[in-house]
Amino acid sequence: LVEDDDDLRRVTRRILQNRGYTILEARHGGDALLLCERYTGEIDMLLTDVVMPQMNGRELSHRIRSLRPDMGVIYMSGYPDGAAVEQGLIDVEARFLPKPFTPHELLDCLRLVLDEK
Secondary structure, three states: OOOOOOHHHHHHHHHHHHHOOOOOOOOHHHHHHHHHOOOOOOOOOEEOOOOOOOOOOHHHHHHHHOOOOOEEEEEEEEEOHHHHOOOOOOOOOOOOOOOOOOOHHHHHHHHHHHHHO
């Protein structure tokens, strides 16, 4: 879980932990890369904000997927997905979760991506 907004990161972590998911969390892409490099266990999913300090979510996902190519990716943003694609912030085929989202929307999106793996 990579999100620069502390409150949203905390709430999202709680939602996912309450459903039994193990969460690794980072405030921005640099922290996420370090965490991914050091963590020896499996990482099934990257849930990342699109616009963050240091690097955007698309760059982060490309860099992490070079280390973990089987990992699923969900981008989340307050920007509409069409605008994010047009600006090159997310890949066209990427799963997109618009903010704000409900716990149900988050969990459904996560399940979809995990089931596609």
